[in-house]
Amino acid sequence: MRRRILIAVIVVMLGVSGCVAVALAHTSRPAVHTDGSTQSSLRVSDMQYFYLRIADFGIELTAIDGMPSVTEDTAIAIAKREVGGDTIVGDAEHITAMYTGLSDYPAGPDKSPLTLPGTTRVMKDVPVWIVTFHGVRMLRSGPCMMDASGKQIPSTRDPYVFGDANVVLDAETGEVLEGFSYNTPSVAQN
Amino acid sequence: MRKGVLIVITGLALIMATVLTGFSSTCASTGWFFNGGRKVVANRGAALTIETQNPYVVTGSSLFAWAMTCDQSAGQQNYAQVGWAKMAGWSDPKYFYEYSSEVTNKWDRKLFATATSGSHNDYMVGNDSTTMYFKLNGTQLGTLALSDLQRTPSQVQFFGETYDTSDQCPGSVSNPVTMGAAQYKNTSNTWVSAGVTEHHDLSTMSNNISYGATAWEIWDTRY
Numbered sequence: 001m002r003r004r005i006l007i008a009v010i011v012v013m014l015g016v017s018g019c020v021a022v023a024l025a026h027t028s029r030p031a032v033h034t035d036g037s038t039q040s041s042l043r044v045s046d047m048q049y050f051y052l053r054i055a056d057f058g059i060e061l062t063a064i065d066g067m068p069s070v071t072e073d074t075a076i077a078i079a080k081r082e083v084g085g086d087t088i089v090g091d092a093e094h095i096t097a098m099y100t101g102l103s104d105y106p107a108g109p110d111k112s113p114l115t116l117p118g119t120t121r122v123m124k125d126v127p128v129w130i131v132t133f134h135g136v137r138m139l140r141s142g143p144c145m146m147d148a149s150g151k152q153i154p155s156t157r158d159p160y161v162f163g164d165a166n167v168v169l170d171a172e173t174g175e176v177l178e179g180f181s182y183n184t185p186s187v188a189q190n
Numbered sequence: 191m192r193k194g195v196l197i198v199i200t201g202l203a204l205i206m207a208t209v210l211t212g213f214s215s216t217c218a219s220t221g222w223f224f225n226g227g228r229k230v231v232a233n234r235g236a237a238l239t240i241e242t243q244n245p246y247v248v249t250g251s252s253l254f255a256w257a258m259t260c261d262q263s264a265g266q267q268n269y270a271q272v273g274w275a276k277m278a279g280w281s282d283p284k285y286f287y288e289y290s291s292e293v294t295n296k297w298d299r300k301l302f303a304t305a306t307s308g309s310h311n312d313y314m315v316g317n318d319s320t321t322m323y324f325k326l327n328g329t330q331l332g333t334l335a336l337s338d339l340q341r342t343p344s345q346v347q348f349f350g351e352t353y354d355t356s357d358q359c360p361g362s363v364s365n366p367v368t369m370g371a372a373q374y375k376n377t378s379n380t381w382v383s384a385g386v387t388e389h390h391d392l393s394t395m396s397n398n399i400s401y402g403a404t405a406w407e408i409w410d411t412r413y
Contacts, residue, residue, distance in 0.1 A: 053298075056298055056334060056338070057298065057300055057332065058332060058333065081279065082279075082280075083279075106324075106330045106331050106332045106333060107323075107330040107333060108333060111330075114331070115329070116302060116303045117285050117302050117303050117305075117326055117327075117329070117331075118303050118304070118305075118306060119303060138299075139250075139251070139252050139277075139353060140288070140290065140297065140299075141252075141254045141256065141271060141275070141288050141299075141351060142222040142267060142269075142351070143258060143260040143262060143267055143269045143345075143347060144222070144224040144228060144347055144349060144389060144391075145262055145267070146228065146230070146262060146345065147262070149230070150228070150230050150387060152389075153262075155221075155222065155267070157267055159220070159221070159222065159353065161290075161297050163297070177303070178300065178301060178302060178303075179284075179300070179301035180298070180299065180300045180301070181298070181299045181300075182296075182297065182298045182299075183295070183296065183297040183298075185295070
């Protein structure tokens, strides 16, 4: 009798320990990264949506000649460190890099270009790499949800936004200049 | 025999306790957690001076400090905000603005150069009849057409925000983050003081906000 109880206790404890260990292993598993999805040019549908959305940010692009000092691979490597953690890099459906001239007109195209905050750097016709992480889930900021009386209401929204994350780097120095992200409807990813 | 049973059970219990302790320590909860002030008022913008600091961010998480104008009618997340952000993997925070409309299904975020720790900067998000603007120390960082938002702002919020309970809420006991000159743009298009009501979501978040304050400090009690 005593032996049966002992066996039962051991089985239960091992079972619980096993389940917890499996759960623990699952939650701490590192993301798998597949650099094989990296592409050097934008797909047509991506390109159209990209140009549509960059206007929202006051960004204008111009064709640029010559060879950048920073290689494409280096630009992508820098952007991967910058983009906000391994999660986005691992999630990206594909990664693209564009060498281009970039101007930033935050107050509108007829106003002065942006001077980067805290610097004297004027963002007009700057040779840059724009590295885009397509189809990623980005953690959004969120309002504290309250009703009209000021009473907090629980949020049922997904804390993640699905879209593209872009990192803008100086093509001569590799310095990260800006970043911009936008949501994409699922059809835009096809 | 009985002693042997006792030893085996004690050993297994110790193993379980160790595993469960490790499990709980790796399972900090996530969500949106806020510390600061807010005001329910019809408005056309919000402005706040915020000190920049460089808090600890958990892997996969991000944190923010911002001024926001928002409309949460029908439980929707319609907002526009400007401030500083720090994401996992960054050595320093950056300036940012972000907006979201569940009416137009549009979400954008833009990030700028490093925000220097210890600096105090004036952030402003507001709109005129057609355009919403985001400003840092009086300089425009971005604009968008109001038609991209299609909302009627009913609150202003001024918060430090974290996503993971293990993130450091901006500020520490000995060096809190200061927030001041809280204002909102009223429906007559005049910027006025925004006396706020205190709000914090976690017991580790603290502040010294008294009702109606326009300047205060926030901090994380663990630091």
